[in-house]
Amino acid sequence: MTAILSVDRLTKTYAGGFTALDDVSLDIREGEILALLGPNGAGKTTLISTVCGITQATSGHVTVGGHDTITAYRAAREMIGLVPQEINLEPFEKVINTVRFSRGLFGRPRDDAYLEKILRQLSLWDKKDEPIRSLSGGMKRRVLIAKALSHEPRVLFLDEPSAGVDVELRRDMWAVVRQLQEDGVTIILTTHYIEEAETMADRIAVINGGRILLVEEKAALMRRMGRKEMRIELKEPVTRIPSALADFGLTLEAEGTRLVYSYDRQASRTGIVRLLSALQETGLTVADVETRQSSLEEIFVGLVTERQSA
Amino acid sequence: MNLTAVAAIYKFEMARTFRTLAQSIVSPVLSTALYFIVFGTAIGSRIEQVEGVSYGAFIVPGLIMLTVLTQSIANASFGIYFPKFIGTIYELLSAPASFLEITAGYVLAAATKALMIGLIILATAYFFVELTIAHPIWMIVFLVLTCLSFSLFGFIIGIWAKNFEQLQLIPLLAVTPLVFLGGAFYSVSMLPPAWQGITMFNPVLYLVSGFRWSFFGMADVPVGWSIVAIFGFLIACLAAIAWIFRTGWRLRA
Ligand SMILES: Nc1ncnc2c1ncn2[C@@H]1O[C@H](COP(=O)(O)OP(=O)(O)OP(=O)(O)O)[C@@H](O)[C@H]1O
Ligand SMILES: [Mg+2]
Numbered sequence: 001m002t003a004i005l006s007v008d009r010l011t012k013t014y015a016g017g018f019t020a021l022d023d024v025s026l027d028i029r030e031g032e033i034l035a036l037l038g039p040n041g042a043g044k045t046t047l048i049s050t051v052c053g054i055t056q057a058t059s060g061h062v063t064v065g066g067h068d069t070i071t072a073y074r075a076a077r078e079m080i081g082l083v084p085q086e087i088n089l090e091p092f093e094k095v096i097n098t099v100r101f102s103r104g105l106f107g108r109p110r111d112d113a114y115l116e117k118i119l120r121q122l123s124l125w126d127k128k129d130e131p132i133r134s135l136s137g138g139m140k141r142r143v144l145i146a147k148a149l150s151h152e153p154r155v156l157f158l159d160e161p162s163a164g165v166d167v168e169l170r171r172d173m174w175a176v177v178r179q180l181q182e183d184g185v186t187i188i189l190t191t192h193y194i195e196e197a198e199t200m201a202d203r204i205a206v207i208n209g210g211r212i213l214l215v216e217e218k219a220a221l222m223r224r225m226g227r228k229e230m231r232i233e234l235k236e237p238v239t240r241i242p243s244a245l246a247d248f249g250l251t252l253e254a255e256g257t258r259l260v261y262s263y264d265r266q267a268s269r270t271g272i273v274r275l276l277s278a279l280q281e282t283g284l285t286v287a288d289v290e291t292r293q294s295s296l297e298e299i300f301v302g303l304v305t306e307r308q309s310a
Numbered sequence: 311m312n313l314t315a316v317a318a319i320y321k322f323e324m325a326r327t328f329r330t331l332a333q334s335i336v337s338p339v340l341s342t343a344l345y346f347i348v349f350g351t352a353i354g355s356r357i358e359q360v361e362g363v364s365y366g367a368f369i370v371p372g373l374i375m376l377t378v379l380t381q382s383i384a385n386a387s388f389g390i391y392f393p394k395f396i397g398t399i400y401e402l403l404s405a406p407a408s409f410l411e412i413t414a415g416y417v418l419a420a421a422t423k424a425l426m427i428g429l430i431i432l433a434t435a436y437f438f439v440e441l442t443i444a445h446p447i448w449m450i451v452f453l454v455l456t457c458l459s460f461s462l463f464g465f466i467i468g469i470w471a472k473n474f475e476q477l478q479l480i481p482l483l484a485v486t487p488l489v490f491l492g493g494a495f496y497s498v499s500m501l502p503p504a505w506q507g508i509t510m511f512n513p514v515l516y517l518v519s520g521f522r523w524s525f526f527g528m529a530d531v532p533v534g535w536s537i538v539a540i541f542g543f544l545i546a547c548l549a550a551i552a553w554i555f556r557t558g559w560r561l562r563a
Contacts, residue, residue, distance in 0.1 A: 014563060052404040055563045074312070077406040088397030097325065104318025105405045147401070 003027035004186050005051070005155055010060035012046055012210075020046040022210040024060070028155075033177070033187045035197035035218075037300055038207035044190040045085050047207070048157045052082050064155060078106060081153030085160045085190075087140045091133035095124060098132065099146050106151035118149050121176050123169070138165045145173070149180075156180060158189045162196055174200060194297035204296070208304050222296060223265065229292050230272065232259040235285035242282045248275050315407040319415025320422075323389055327423045334423065335430060338377050342431045345373050346438040349495055360497050363526050366439040370432070371522040372494030378428040378453065379460050379489055379514070383481050386420035386464030391471050394561075403562060409555030417465055421457035428453055441525070449524035455540045456517055462547035469560050488514040498530040513539060 005028040012021040020043045028034055036044050049055040051062050053073060062069040067076040090098055099115055119125045122142040127135060132143060141164060148156060158177070162170045177187060177200060191197055197204060198218070205215040214221075237256035248271065251260045263270045279286065327334055350366035357365040393399040402412055435441060443449050471477040492514030498506055509515055510531070520536025523529035529536070554561065 049400075049563075052400075053562075054400050054403045056558055074406040074408075077404060080404065082400070082404055084397075084400050086397055088400060090392075090396065090398055092326075092329070093322075097322070101318050101322045102401060104321070105315045105401060105407060107312040107314045107406055109314065 002030055004030040004065055005188075006063045007047070007051065008061045008063075010047070010050060010062060011058045012043075012050055012055060013058045020210050021050065021057075024207075024210070024212055026205060026212060026215060028186060028188060029203075030186055031181065031184055032202045033181055033189060033200050034203045034205055034215075035201035036188060036190045036205050036207060037194070037197055038190075039304055042207045043210040044207060045159055046210075048082065048159055048188070048190070052080055052157065053077060078151070079154040081148035081151065081156045083141075083144045083148045083156070083158045083161050085163075087137065087144065089132045089140055089143060092131055094129050094131055095119070095135070095143055095146075096128040098143065099150050102147040103150040108151045114152070115146075115150060118146050121179070122146050123172065138169055141165055142169075142173070145176070153185065155186045155188070158187065160190055160192065162191060162193055170196075194300055198296040206300065206303055213303060218296070221299065222293065227262050227293075228265045230261045230263065230275075231290050231292070232261070232279065232286055233257060233288040233290075234259065235287045238284070242284070244278050244282050245275070248278070312407045312411050315405060316411050316415045316418070319412065320419045323416060323419030324422065327385075327419070335427060338381065338427050339430060339434055342373055342377060342434055343438075345369070346435070350438060360500070361526075361528050363528075364439065367441050368497075368522075368526075369495050370435045370439065370441060371525050372489075372518050373435070374428050374431050374453070375456065375514070375518050375521055376486075376489045376494055377431055378424050378456055379485055379517075380481055381424040381427050382420055382457050382460035383464035383467060383485060385423050386417055386461040387468035387471065387477055387481075389416045389420055390465055390468035391477055394468075399561065409552060412555075413462070413465060413551050417458065417461040420461040420464060421454070424457040424461065425453060428457070443525050444527040445524040449521070452517070452521045452524055452536075452540070455544065456521070459540060459544040459547060462544065462551065466547060466550050466554070469554055472560075485514075488512055489518070492518050493530055494518050513543065516540070 005026075007024055007026040007028075010021050010024045011019065013019045022043075024043075024047060036047070038044050046055065050057050051064070051069060053069060062076075064076040065079050067073075067079075069076045093101075096115070096119070099119065100110065100112075103110070103115065116125065119128055122145055124139065124142055124146060127139060132140060135143065141161065145158075145161060161173060165173060174196075177189075181187060189197070189200060201218050203215060204218050204221055206213040216224075231253075233254075234257050238252070239256060241250050241252055241259070245259070248261055252258070253260055261271075261275055263272065346366065346369075349369055353365065359365065360368045393402060405412075467477065467480050471479075491509065492512045493509065494514075498509050498515065498519075501509065516531055516536045516539035519530040520533050520540070523533045523536070553559070
């Protein structure tokens with residue numbers, strides 16, 4: 001796949017002297033969903049704003065669909081839709097008018113049928129004639145999404161789209177995002193709900209302190225970084241780990257009724273078979289065995305804190 | 311050229327105007343009527359005639375200028391300050407539109423509204439005084455150019471302003487005094503010679519004078535100067551706006 005968006009050695013130092021982006025390079029592939037993760041102040045919004053032309057880069061280049069965002073800003077920006085993190089809307093304007101305005105601003109001819117489609121998708125159609133100030137927070141966020149989609153962008157930035165949106169609507173929104181991906185739209189998503197990245201993203205980028213720490217396929221990342229755990233539930237509790245099992249580095253949980261074994265799935269020997277046979281020799285009665293993979297969240301926290309302490 | 315963007319901004323701004331039509335029109339019309347009563351009737355009964363024109367009619371061009379200047383500045387400065395204030399400016403900055411297109415949208419809308427109000431005041435004036443316009447086409451040209459150039463000026467103020475106080479500051483501190491001292495309500499020839507000299511440095515004088523010439527065929531300064539002055543101001547404002555958008559001054563972090 002080709003890169004539809006290419007960030008090349010982008011640096012942003014704000015007027016106060018703070019460097020929010022430090023030599024960031026990143027290629028985004030056409031049609032993918034990339035989740036951009038990072039703690040507060042990591043530089044996610046700054047990266048998005050610089051790509052979209054809201055802040056000026058100190059150095060570096062960005063191209064969208066091969067168009068430089070400075071020298072060919074029209075062609076580049078026509079391709080981009082942006083859902084900002086802050087809810088910035090004209091309070092007295094009707095929903096439909098602000099969405100229509102956005103489409104016009106991006107140079108597209110009026111197309112009410114298309115706008116109806118996206119407003120329906122976002123469950124906003126029955127609110128179309130309401131002034132924005134009468135909408136709830138979650139509805140306002142969906143108005144922002146409708147505005148961003150109004151000009152049929154090829155690349156969509158979603159800066160924390162699910163903040164303040166309830167669970168059900170969040171799922172609706174994910175469905176909309178999936179549909180967009182099927183239509184060929186490339187999506188860059190920032191979120192603090194790691195679960196969201198885990199369900200949605202094809203690739204994960206982690207940014208911290210203005211630097212990209214990693215960009216990787218989600219599946220590969222979870223395979224590589226994810227520790228697996230085997231949990232052995234015991235019928236009868238034990239007070240300590242039997243000496244026969246001392247070599248496995250087990251931990252005892254749930255008041256002595258659960259043994260937890262962590263292993264690396266990539267390793268040539270996981271040690272599972274050895275553990276199970278050793279377990280049999282102890283004569284303990286096993287009620288259940290389950291394995292689970294550490295979540296993206298655990299990976300993410302591990303990554304960010306590890307770099308911070310380094 | 312992204313003309314669709316210009317049209318979108320223009321329509322959006324005009325929709326705001328029409329939503330608040332009553333308050334947009336009532337207050338300038340009311341204050342103009344008050345001026346006619348106070349200046350035209352009370353003072354006019356003592357002055358009677360200025361260079362062959364009844365005082366009531368004489369102040370009409372100045373009154374229209376006063377309103378059109380303040381309206382142009384207020385409309386355009388608010389038009390661009392408001393998106394900055396509520397944060398919707400992000401959309402303008404990320405749109406595939408040049409500074410010219412964005413400025414054109416806001417400035418044309420602000421100028422349209424000011425022009426509408428100017429014409430309404432002219433119509434109101436007919437209720438109070440007898441008027442004949444000597445050069446109607448020039449009258450419209452002056453009016454339109456004034457609306458455009460001061461809307462541009464207002465647009466700059468709106469970008470410059472960091473809060474609502476600053477937004478009000480220039481119109482209050484500079485524009486209103488300049489209009490009053492620019493011969494809106496008197497002929498410069500009525501002033502003592504020293505003041506006449508000082509007044510020549512007041513840019514608004516050239517506007518009021520040219521505009522009054524289009525009504526009555528008489529002026530404080532040659533009408534050619536008025537035209538040069540208004541175009542000079544227009545070009546200066548355009549240059550300032552081009553610089554603002556190129557550097558992102560007060561717009562882009
Ligand atoms: N206009 C600005 N002027 C100066 N510093 C800024 C400005 N905007 C952001 N910063 C700083 O740049 C850093 C990155 O901010 P940014 O908004 O990009 O973070 P973020 O990753 O989006 O965080 P969050 O998850 O909280 O949204 C922060 O330290 C912030 O204080
Ligand atoms: Mg942010």
